Amino acid sequence: MTPPASDSWSLGDRGFHSRIIVGTGKYASIDETRAAIEASGAEMVTVALRRVDLSSGAPTVLDAIDRKRYVLLPNTAGCYTADEAIRTLHLARELGMDEMVKLEVIGDPKTLFPDNAATVEAAARLVKEGFKVLPYCGDDLVTCKRLADVGCLAVMPLAAPIGSGLGIRNPHNIRLIIENVSVPVIVDAGVGTASDAAVAMELGATAVLMNTGIAAAKKPVLMAEAMRLAVDAGRKAYLAGRMPMKAYANASSPVVGLIE
């Protein structure tokens, strides 16, 4: 089902209906990549930049992505400094992309947690160069504010370490970011299953970005569909406004008129 047009969202001047952004890594084949993207309903997909494999004529990830249908979002995965990330994106720009970039500046190899300070520095420089920057960052409100201040189109706080599938580890932080940052908040990294995606959306996230949660499922294409439905369900629940939690029961059936 297509969401109502009124629930579309945008990054700069680019409008979206889908609130799921998917990665293209770790799939068993190009065909599986293509089918999972399709099943997820995503309109934007991430890719990484690496040396050309000179020994192989194998199909590349670009064969899985219909550029007329999907916005290509190059990332800077594997970069540990602002300079490396910027160098990577200069090359990505040469390959043809859609102005937007997923900035990642990693600060620790074991957790792949971002170097938030270097991310802010890189973001500021990239914005000055005309890039439309979507930064992966910690679930830290102040970092997110700084990233918005330097001109990022959105902020993408992690829910849990990249590829961990641990779900939303700190929903309160995500909520504080959503309530206090002026740009869209895209929860990025850590979503492991459909309920995680729904939780992110129920918190009020604008969208969710995921890769391993789909690609590492036993049946990735089925999980991609589950994620699409969960994002949609979570979004609708957010818009509907959940009931307040109560400590004790409150009967659903009338308490008067009981037979005696």
Place this chain on the structure above:
Amino acid sequence: MAGASIVITVNGAEQQVPAGTTVLGLVEILGLAGKPVAVEKNREVVPRARHREEPLADGDRLELVTFVGGG
């Protein structure tokens, strides 16, 4: 200069190419013509429009990159 050759480094591996080879020539030698490839020479991006005339010199270090699957 016919027959002379130079040694360059492509993606970390040394490669011998004829003297006078351009970036586009190298891309063709590698069988990558028409493929989505971005090129850096000595850490500077060589814009696609300049591949045809950009000369290669002995000792140049080239990076040829493309998009791969990633999150």
